[in-house]
Amino acid sequence: MSLVVSFDLPAETDTIRLGRRLAALVRPGDVIALAGTLGTGKSTLARALIRALTDAEEEVPSPTFTLVQQYESAAGLVWHFDLYRLEKPDDALELDIEEAFADGISLIEWPDRLGPHLPRRRLEVLLHQGEAGLGRHATLTAYGPWAERIGELAHE
């Protein structure tokens, strides 16, 4: 059972707002997969979500090189993955994904790199570019418990 909700994100500030609204819904054990090609706002969304959970001034560098960055937050330990450089899904096991998925809050950029290790129970956020490069769209697909919570986003 999955539920799909779409958002128009005309400006970067709209992507940031979506990140904050998601932050209000996350719980330990959540997995949010941030899909979409380069430059569609995955890192912007992740940064906004992490700042909403930690500190509005928190520094959130791109984890492309380090593959993962962790942040302590009141809602639990946040794991920000960027798997762009990952060659094989099994390499992700070295990044402690099992621990992250068990009780952390996992934000995963380039989730397709995980292959079979991507949990079925997740919120998938697909970001894509609008016409002529103007604005972005987000398609949120909720699997498992997210299906109940995502309704709160849709009705706001």
Added chain:
Amino acid sequence: MLVLGIESSCDETAAAVVNDRREILGEVVLSQLDEHRPFGGVVPEIAARSHLAHLDRLVAEAMRRAGLGFADLDGVAATGGPGLIGGVIVGVMTGKAIALASGKPFLAVNHLEGHALTPRLTHDIGFPYLLLLASGGHCQLLAVEGVGRYTRLGTTIDDAAGEAFDKVAKMAGLGYPGGPAVEKAAAGGDPARFALPRPMKGKPGCDFSFSGLKNAARLLIESLPQPLAEQDQADVARAFQDAVADSMADRVRRGAREMKSRWPAARHLVVAGGVAANAALRQVLLRIGNETGLEFLAPPLKLCTDNAAMIAWAGIERLRLGQSDDLSFAPRPRWPLDPNARKGAPNTWKGAKA
């Protein structure tokens, strides 16, 4: 004074022995040892088990090349962060074990401090100086005031510089690593054909940004016939490289002026990190040095990218000041060089946050 250095915080597994006369006596990185690996290494050595599998023999080989035993050392230095935690743990545990077994001081070195102090290993310069650290994982301007004394003047608010090169190279079909591929292609490119934005240019402060430029390059690439013709690749590469160099020039020029005004004794502008290999960027930095009265220096490339000699050298610098670390040191995946760096630099120029 002799120090063994160990680096395992990201892709490279490396060991080196350095002395306080600034001589690198023995140095090994994994890619040199494994003849089945293509030079430069495409596959990231992300796995802690890979560091674990190789580090012991790398250390043994570095010691053998130096012609020394552990008893000859004055200290053992290992990268203690920031970086990928699995690799850092392997390096730190190895360093602690050697230090404990041989009764030598242990030094947990901040990886960024290794880069920051490298120009003192290669060029013997005095403090203070301005450092541009531009690599796959970082893009920062630092005022290096002394050992353990760093002031961050600017940092990237999104992607690192090397990361932008890698991603644009991949989109343009230019291969990996992106820096050399873009530079090679750009040499045959027309600088006037495409115009890409100059992120942050003219903005207050010294922060960098490459995400918007990366996206503009993506849209440009997607607007061209696929797959890209060789000339299109060259022209895109040239436009991108010019935009990066121009944007960095603006940021570094501001940083150099701030450096001169806050630390009038500063005499050098130094670059470190893999992006230092880019000749167009070096030209720009040389020019800014001349404009602002700072002598431009670039360590040899193998000491600009991640290496163990810089970790050993940072260990020497700290040991000379009587510093060492307790064996209870815990690896730090996040470890800013400047703990007072203002948080939220990204938003200061945007005004109130939306």
